[in-house]
Amino acid sequence: DVTKSLNFIEHIIEDDLASGFPKDKLKFRFPPEPNGYLHIGHASSICLNFGLGLRYNAPVNLRFDDTNPAKEEQEYVDAIKRDVEWLGYQWAEEVYASDYFQQLYDWAVEFIKAGKAYVDSQSAALIAEQKGTPTESGSNSPFRERSVAENLALFADMKAGKFSEGEHVLRAKIDMASSNMLMRDPIMYRILHKAHHRTNTDWCIYPMYDWTHGESDYLEQVSHSFCTLEFAMHRELYDWFLDQVYDTNKVRPKQREFARRNFSHTVVSKRKLLQLVEEGVVTGWDDPRMPTISGLRRKGYTPESIRNFANTIGIAKRENVVDVSLLEFSIREHLNRVAPRVMAVLDPVKLVITNYPEGQEEWLEAENNPEDESAGYRTVPFSRELYIEKEDFKEEANKKFFRLKLGGEVRLKNGYIIKAESCTKDTDGNITEIQCTYDPKSKSGSGTEESLRKVKGTLHWVSIKHAIPAEVRLYDRLFTDETPDQHKDKDFMDFINPDSLQIITGYVEPSLLDANVEDIFQFQRLGYFNIDKDSTKENLVFNKTVGLRDTWAK
Ligand code: ATP
Ligand code: MG
Numbered sequence: 253d254v255t256k257s258l259n260f261i262e263h264i265i266e267d268d269l270a271s272g273f274p275k276d277k278l279k280f281r282f283p284p285e286p287n288g289y290l291h292i293g294h295a296s297s298i299c300l301n302f303g304l305g306l307r308y309n310a311p312v313n314l315r316f317d318d319t320n321p322a323k324e325e326q327e328y329v330d331a332i333k334r335d336v337e338w339l340g341y342q343w344a345e346e347v348y349a350s351d352y353f354q355q356l357y358d359w360a361v362e363f364i365k366a367g368k369a370y371v372d373s374q375s376a377a378l379i380a381e382q383k384g385t386p387t388e389s390g391s392n393s394p395f396r397e398r399s400v401a402e403n404l405a406l407f408a409d410m411k412a413g414k415f416s417e418g419e420h421v422l423r424a425k426i427d428m429a430s431s432n433m434l435m436r437d438p439i440m441y442r443i444l445h446k447a448h449h450r451t452n453t454d455w456c457i458y459p460m461y462d463w464t465h466g467e468s469d470y471l472e473q474v475s476h477s478f479c480t481l482e483f484a485m486h487r488e489l490y491d492w493f494l495d496q497v498y499d500t501n502k503v504r505p506k507q508r509e510f511a512r513r514n515f516s517h518t519v520v521s522k523r524k525l526l527q528l529v530e531e532g533v534v535t536g537w538d539d540p541r542m543p544t545i546s547g548l549r550r551k552g553y554t555p556e557s558i559r560n561f562a563n564t565i566g567i568a569k570r571e572n573v574v575d576v577s578l579l580e581f582s583i584r585e586h587l588n589r590v591a592p593r594v595m596a597v598l599d600p601v602k603l604v605i606t607n608y609p610e611g612q613e614e615w616l617e618a619e620n621n622p623e624d625e626s627a628g629y630r631t632v633p634f635s636r637e638l639y640i641e642k643e644d645f646k647e648e649a650n651k652k653f654f655r656l657k658l659g660g661e662v663r664l665k666n667g668y669i670i671k672a673e674s675c676t677k678d679t680d681g682n683i684t685e686i687q688c689t690y691d692p693k694s695k696s697g698s699g700t701e702e703s704l705r706k707v708k709g710t711l712h713w714v715s716i717k718h719a720i721p722a723e724v725r726l727y728d729r730l731f732t733d734e735t736p737d738q739h740k741d742k743d744f745m746d747f748i749n750p751d752s753l754q755i756i757t758g759y760v761e762p763s764l765l766d767a768n769v770e771d772i773f774q775f776q777r778l779g780y781f782n783i784d785k786d787s788t789k790e791n792l793v794f795n796k797t798v799g800l801r802d803t804w805a806k
């Protein structure tokens with residue numbers, strides 16, 4: 253959409269183009285680490301990078317930042333690809349930081365030969381101690397002046413697996429007095445005797461993020477590398493590493509930062525989400541209560557609603573907490589346009605139409621979506637005994653109660669006008685049955701005078717004989733606190749909502765037997781519901797996606 257105003261990231265690109273950067277050299281990447289499933293925070297980064305690709309007709313790589321074999325797995329790679337595709341984006345190339353392990357190693361050898369890197373044989377604790385503080389410069393490692401020959405031999409032996417973890421590291425020789433702590437001889441390689449999901453046991457030394465990321469951008473000729481704000485201080489190092497290998501005929505990648513997004517009533521950190529999965533707080537990464545892309549998908553969110561949400565909240569320079577009700581607004585708005593309407597009763601009470609012939613049934617025509625004419629019509633069965641929602645009937649009520657009360661009339665959606673005549677109660681006073689009469693001439697759409705008669709309320713219902721019982725999963729927020737992981741004195745796990753899932757049996761119209769997993773419906777007057785992957789023809793399972801209106805505000 254060219255008419256929308258530019259965000260600050262787009263301004264950076266526009267400025268570069270204005271000062272002569274060739275448009276056909278623009279290239280972006282989305283760089284997830286495959287150590288978990290993508291979450292709604294990643295959606296911001298995905299929509300930013302792939303959105304830029306679409307805006308400038310530029311390629312966008314999907315780059316797996318896979319330099320830590322201890323935490324990364326093929327399952328996560330597969331899930332990430334599935335989610336990005338589902339969100340509606342196509343990457344130019346699927347690439348991996350591990351594709352560059354040999355090139356990075358070769359460069360590191362060049363660094364050693366040029367006196368720009370050395371093997372340090374001190375413990376991690378000692379190295380940390382010598383780093384100094386932001387106000388005090390660090391001190392040089394006693395190994396800093398090792399000879400090139402000795403460094404080359406040690407580095408080769410590190411690669412050959414002759415040492416155990418922690419015995420040596422390779423460090424860039426920059427400046428132990430730099431005001432930027434990250435420039436104080438940063439570690440380039442550490443020894444990890446762990447199999448990698450792609451390179452298996454080919455390597456037992458693995459490059460660090462800072463050493464890998466900029467060089468990967470450079471190798472792919474990414475022009476603009478956008479990351480979150482915590483990397484702002486890393487930019488100087490990103491540039492220093494690039495300076496050592498940069499060929500002036502090539503595109504020099506540029507790192508720029510934007511703010512990480514936080515969302516109310518949830519956590520968006522793969523580590524914390526993994527903890528929820530591992531401790532069984534949720535059933536998996538795609539549990540509908542999870543803020544993961546796959547969880548939202550399973551809950552009935554559409555790619556459009558997530559993209560619209562990400563584009564609406566946009567890209568910020570400063571961190572803030574985005575209210576999840578904005579995401580709910582986005583899905584409600586989309587589903588209102590596209591979700592077929594059906595009838596379901598979730599908290600039933602029996603209603604008998606005493607003047608409707610016993611044994612008779614008829615199929616009433618029902619509009620699938622008043623917002624979309626092309627959605628057409630279906631038929632729903634009607635008979636003498638129906639379910640309506642318990643809360644839609646009261647023996648007595650004031651004038652503002654537009655539902656059913658004794659002596660009062662309502663229209664049954666797609667059906668007839670009925671009048672409540674009496675009701676039956678159990679010994680505890682609970683209403684067990686409502687007896688009504690109907691006006692046979694009042695059938696919706698029949699064109700009769702009676703059918704056009706206005707009554708205040710319209711109720712949804714299902715025919716008991718034809719209704720299909722279904723498992724309905726109702727979700728509440730996973731955390732009781734608005735910012736569960738931002739308390740100094742408490743852990744986010746202390747705020748788990750014990751009632752985040754409620755499972756009930758509802759009764760749905762029989763047309764839903766033909767629905768497929770992921771199909772999403774509006775249960776009229778109740779909200780949006782989709783078919784869960786656990787659903788079968790014998791045992792329908794629905795997830796509540798979102799209610800018809802924002803009830804959190806109350
Ligand atoms: P996590 O803490 O969840 O592991 P991460 O930043 O380490 O987050 P990556 O897999 O490295 O996760 O993320 C890929 C890209 O998505 C990065 O560019 C990262 O900055 C961006 N990203 C991750 N989380 C958010 C967020 N909450 N808001 C915006 N962008 C994010
Ligand atoms: Mg990361």
Ligand code: MG
Binds near residue numbers: 285522
């Ligand atoms: Mg991470």
